[in-house]
Structure formats: C-alpha cells, structure tokens
Amino acid sequence: MTDVKTAFNASCLNCGLQKICFPTGLNKNEMDRLDDIVQRKAPLIKNQMLFSSGDSFTSLFAIRAGVIKVFSFSDSGEEIIHGFYLPGDVVGIDALSSKTHLFNAMALDATSVCTLPFDELSDLSLKIPHLNTQVLSIMSKEVVEGRLHSELLTKKNADQRIAQFIWSMAERYQSRGYHYLEFRLSILHRDVATYLGLTPETVSRILAKLHNEKVVTWKKKEVHIQNERALKALAGIQEGDSLACIKVI
C-alpha cells in the first residue's frame, strides 16, 4: 500500500485537490485516517470503464487526473450523457440507494482515481462526523448540479447551451488552479452535443460561429477563450457572478 502511494505520489495530505475533494475541512489526523482506506490503482486508459450499469456498488471514486463521462442508454438505445467529471470530483454516489450502478462511467483520457470503499467510508464517517457532512455535501451539490442542467435544457437555446458549457468547464479548471482561458478538453464534440440535448451538426455550426466571432475556439481538443466577457454574456452569467456559487466545481 505504501508502495502504491509512493508510486502515485498520492496521499490526501499532499494532494493538490484537497480543497475540492473529500478532505475539505478535515484536520491532519482525520485526513490520515481517510488516507488509510483510500485505494489507488493504475490509471485507466482512454475508453476504459470505471464501472458499468449493473455492476454492484462497493466504492466511491474521487478523480485525481483525467476525465470521466457518466452516461446511460434510453429505451431506444440512444446514449444519454449525465456529466463529465474532472479531478477532485466524486463519481458513484448515485448508486448508493440501489447498491447497484445504474449508470456507466468511462475514462475519456488517461485517468487516475482514488477508490473509497463505501463500507469503510461509512464506518469512518460515524467516527469523523465532519467526513459524513462532506459526503452529504457532495451529494447535495450533485442534486443542485442536476437542476442546473435541467435549467439549461429547458430554458436555453443552442448558442447559450454551448457558451454555458464551455464557460462552466473554464470555471471548473480555474477553481482547480489550472489555466482557464486555454485548456485541453478531451471531450468529443459529439458527446457535448449529446450532453446538451443537441445534434453534432448544431454544435459544429455554433462552434464555427463562435470561432469566426473570435469569442472562443475549440479545435483538436484545445479550447482558447478569446473573449471572456462575450462568452459569459452568451452563457447568461452576470458580470462578477459565477456559476460556482451553486455549482459543483
């Protein structure tokens, strides 16, 4: 275990994602105890499944690096994308009630995760009340996130959806301390279309327009925001405001 930790340079205490992951608000001793139950394995390769619908639920997963796509299929076999999860985000909490995964989680890029066996996490939560609060907090943010997505789907047109999507990714990278005006996004335009309830053709046309208008360029997995103000305006963000206040970032 110590070897593994060393190999992935990975204790919670040293992790740059502390502030947006589980350990938020834990003291050193508590963090060490959390660390003891965290398992770290070899990274997933692109297109590898973290879990699949039907798998029994045993653990939550905190993302250390990479991107995870969470999705399912409609009755008619169409893919439904529920979200893209970045470093510091936690996936798997939706399976807590059913004890079986109802969704699929796939790495879109080389992705490493911390595995938190849920039974052990539950036991520890009883001893560290603040940890329990953390788990509840992560779940409540996920609920709020879902409602923001519904708002996007019911109230925004195609341009606004795409602007909001790109801007929310920028904010999420910013909150993690990365560059937010230029970043790599290993998400297919097709997947963005699915997530936003649009077709790939529509996404392509709107990205072409945003590129021509020098608002934002997204080519070959690289996003360049050229006009932050215009992008935010399109996304419907009030100047000075942020999605972050209610968003899982």
Next chain:
Amino acid sequence: MTDVKTAFNASCLNCGLQKICFPTGLNKNEMDRLDDIVQRKAPLIKNQMLFSSGDSFTSLFAIRAGVIKVFSFSDSGEEIIHGFYLPGDVVGIDALSSKTHLFNAMALDATSVCTLPFDELSDLSLKIPHLNTQVLSIMSKEVVEGRLHSELLTKKNADQRIAQFIWSMAERYQSRGYHYLEFRLSILHRDVATYLGLTPETVSRILAKLHNEKVVTWKKKEVHIQNERALKALAGIQEGDSLACIKVI
C-alpha cells in the same frame, strides 16, 4: 408536543408512509427516537411557501399530505420547476451543502409536513447508522431522479413527456397505496408544461388528443387513466417494467 402529535395523529410509528419515508428499516426504538425530533405544525394552505430561495437551511421536510412544488427562476425571470413532491417524499436536501436554500418550495394544495431539524437529525444519525444510510439513500434517489428528468428533456418528444409524467404520477400514487387509475392532481397544466420544458398550448393540445383517443383524461384536477397499456407504451415503459426501480416514488 404530545398535543400536537395527537392533533395531527402523526407519530412515525402510526404513519402510513413509513415504507417510503425516513423510517424505512428502523426498529421501534429507533423510530421513537426519530419521532422525538420530528416537529409537526399546522398544515400549509394552497400557495403558501414552505421555504424560499435565500432562507437559511435548518431542516428537512417530509411530506405527510398534499403536494409541494420546488422551483427557481432563470436569469431572465422565467420559472423553472424542478419537481413535484408527494406524501412520503423529502424536500430540502439540496440546501445541505450551501446551508442556504437555493430553491423555492410552495404548497399547491393544503399540505402538511413533518419538520426534521437537521442538526438533531445529524446527531441522531451518528447513533443510528441505519438512519444515516436512509438520508444518504434519499439523496442518491434524488440524483437519479434528476437524471431521469434530463433523459426526458433530451430524448422524448412532447407526447412522450406528457405520457411519462402522468404515468409516473400514477406509479407514485400506486406505491403509496392510493388509486392509481383515478386520482386528484392539484397541479396546473401550466406548471406541468414548465416542468416538462413545453408550453401550456402544447400540453393542452396533447391532453385533448389523449382524451379523444380515450387514453387518459385530465380535467378539473381529476386524472382518469382509461388505457393503461397505451399510456405506458407512449411513455416508453416496457410491459412489466416500471420507473419505480430507479425512481424516487
């Protein structure tokens, strides 16, 4: 307190909603301890707010009778409806992270709720691990519910959305032991339109069609399902299958 309980005939132990509310899986002693922290007040009247966006979060609310609409407003002031909550459902969990309500909750009819002060519930949860599991389970169902709503918004046409909405209400009433082919629904057609991402005109037209085709009639707050099979088929429910397996019902 005893007086109040008597007045509303309301202890968890005697409550018909046990199986779909908090107490699921608690033994008699545990249920009594839960009962001790539950507060019951006079019912809300139609259009009265249970809480509003900006209110500080102190309690969860379990619905005993009536309907609660949870909603917010977009930047442009349009109402966004996130859900309708029935007896046995729990509202307020979305505020757990922010400690401030981000959404509004309004009674659509005379509605009575059980108030669960969250600090006391948290303390009790540490002593009754199964109660903690219950809270987590309720939240995870809420996440799944949100994703089903997103599926509806991205993959279903107007007819399917309305059929699915009516059928899901029928299932929820059925799971509570009420009549499910004929029931009172005190939800405005306009609110259903908002919830489903449609206009009132579209809802009106489709309800007229479903009435003519003798599938389902919804007039003056009364729903009559005349052709269950056709309704389920429209909603995209496989025969023998149910939304309930993954839905908060």
Next chain:
DNA sequence: TCTAATACTTGATATAAATCAATTAATACG
C-alpha cells in the same frame, strides 16, 4: 352570487434546430 382575474383551449403562422446528404479532417492501428 356576481364579477374579475386567471387558466385553459384552439387555430394560424413562424422558427430554431433536426434531419438528410455529401465532403473533408483527424485519429487509430496494422
């Protein structure tokens, strides 16, 4: 019970985005 306000209905028309179709570009892999 009457009246005002709100909710719902129905028809005509407009429109945003889907669909269909045909290239071109990028990526993966032998």
Next chain:
DNA sequence: CGTATTAATTGATTTATATCAAGTATTAGA
C-alpha cells in the same frame, strides 16, 4: 507510415413545437 475508421463540417430541406392571437372556461374573492 499509410490506410481504414471515426469525427467533424457544411449545405439544403423538413418538422416539431413555439409564438401569436382570440376566444371560452374555471376559479377566487367581494
């Protein structure tokens, strides 16, 4: 490194649902 596969683009056309408009029905309040 070249080829096969998959993804993205761009244009022409269709379509589901929104919008606009003008009614009728229902509900709430004096």
